Amino acid sequence: MTVLGIETSCDETAAAIVHGRPPGPATILANIVASQIPDHAPFGGVVPEIAARRHLDLVEGVVARALSDAQTPIANIAAIAVTAGPGLIAGVTVGLLFAKGLAQATGKPLIALNHLEAHALTVRLTHAVPYPFLLLLVSGGHCQIVRVDGLGVYTRLGTTLDDAAGEAFDKTAKLLGLGFPGGPAIERAAQTGDPSRFVFPRPLADSHSLDFSFSGLKTNIRRLIESLPSFDEQTRRDIAAGAQAAIRDVLVRQTSRAMGQERERLGPKPHLVVAGGVAANAPIRDGLTRAAVSRGYECVIPPARLCTDNAAMVAWAGLERLRDGQISGLDVSPRARWPLDARYAHLKAAKS
Ligand code: KG4
Ligand code: ZN
Numbered sequence: 001m002t003v004l005g006i007e008t009s010c011d012e013t014a015a016a017i018v019h020g021r022p023p024g025p026a027t028i029l030a031n032i033v034a035s036q037i038p039d040h041a042p043f044g045g046v047v048p049e050i051a052a053r054r055h056l057d058l059v060e061g062v063v064a065r066a067l068s069d070a071q072t073p074i075a076n077i078a079a080i081a082v083t084a085g086p087g088l089i090a091g092v093t094v095g096l097l098f099a100k101g102l103a104q105a106t107g108k109p110l111i112a113l114n115h116l117e118a119h120a121l122t123v124r125l126t127h128a129v130p131y132p133f134l135l136l137l138v139s140g141g142h143c144q145i146v147r148v149d150g151l152g153v154y155t156r157l158g159t160t161l162d163d164a165a166g167e168a169f170d171k172t173a174k175l176l177g178l179g180f181p182g183g184p185a186i187e188r189a190a191q192t193g194d195p196s197r198f199v200f201p202r203p204l205a206d207s208h209s210l211d212f213s214f215s216g217l218k219t220n221i222r223r224l225i226e227s228l229p230s231f232d233e234q235t236r237r238d239i240a241a242g243a244q245a246a247i248r249d250v251l252v253r254q255t256s257r258a259m260g261q262e263r264e265r266l267g268p269k270p271h272l273v274v275a276g277g278v279a280a281n282a283p284i285r286d287g288l289t290r291a292a293v294s295r296g297y298e299c300v301i302p303p304a305r306l307c308t309d310n311a312a313m314v315a316w317a318g319l320e321r322l323r324d325g326q327i328s329g330l331d332v333s334p335r336a337r338w339p340l341d342a343r344y345a346h347l348k349a350a351k352s
Pocket of ligand 2: 308
């Protein structure tokens with residue numbers, strides 16, 4: 001089966017062609033990501049209106065390039081998979097409308113997908129990880145621990161009470177004047193920083209909860225910067241290193257708790273999967289891998305380019321749903337919020 005994937009939910013306009021079948025692994029025949037970073041950088045964050053206009057400019061060309069890179073005529077595509085949410089609603093709408101038009105023009109089935117599910121299932125595309133597995137999903141908009149029992153069977157065990165981990169990276173970078181996107185900039189600066197010079201709180205240490213809280217970090221950093229008599233380059237790197245260590249420690253601690261709690265349910269060979277843009281961070285990958293190994297888990301993390309937003313993950317999730325016969329109607333609506341765990345669908349405040 002060969003599926004075209006389209007992704008426009010944030011600031012990457014992406015299209016990919018993936019060939020294979022569940023449980024994977026699969027072959028990525030093309031994976032085009034047109035980043036809008038230069039468009040948003042002057043504003044220090046993604047501007048939804050600009051993102052939607054850029055998706056509109058780029059989506060057709062990106063899809064055409066994916067098809068030509070893969071040397072796959074559209075006639076050979078089994079289905080068109082597209083992110084239908086959660087995300088910036090105008091951007092999601094651009095991708096979904098384009099996919100609907102293509103599906104109608106070609107007669108191919110449309111598969112409207114949850115972006116978080118696409119992140120979650122990437123490890124099946126890369127490593128054929130079997131169900132069930134424990135997932136830490138850490139991106140710019142989401143930070144949650146989920147038990148994945150099968151396609152579409154998700155139990156959320158913990159989530160952020162305020163900011164997502166990627167958001168904490170982005171806000172820290174903004175305070176430090178390190179530019180956008182924050183995660184890679186903080187990781188680079190931290191390489192030559194001393195994480196022990198400034199030690200930031202690691203919230204929720206005493207509770208048994210599997211939730212996260214990151215909003216205190218930016219307040220701490222803002223106060224610290226205001227209190228410093230001078231702010232030199234080394235101080236900037238040391239704060240970056242301290243912030244990254246705090247985020248890493250909280251992720252490792254809460255995920256370790258979850259690994260302990262879920263050990264029995266996951267069978268004799270449990271897997272910890274890490275997905276989302278923050279999983280591109282080397283010290284975080286390293287910390288989680290060590291924690292997993294020490295608890296008898298195998299830790300599987302996709303390569304960095306498949307952790308940040310891309311359409312190969314969308315095409316793969318489409319393949320899984322196609323194999324299951326789950327096709328969408330052409331009347332499917334875009335969704336700004338769309339929790340993976342259906343038990344939370346009624347909560348208006350929750351982003352995911
Ligand atoms: O998954 P993603 O590309 O988009 C969302 O669905 O949100 O994640 C983007 C987030 C941003 O907050 C970005 O700063 C963070 O992932 N990120 C990183 C790194 N690369 C991207 N965070 C820490 N270290 C990185 N190397
Ligand atoms: Zn994402």
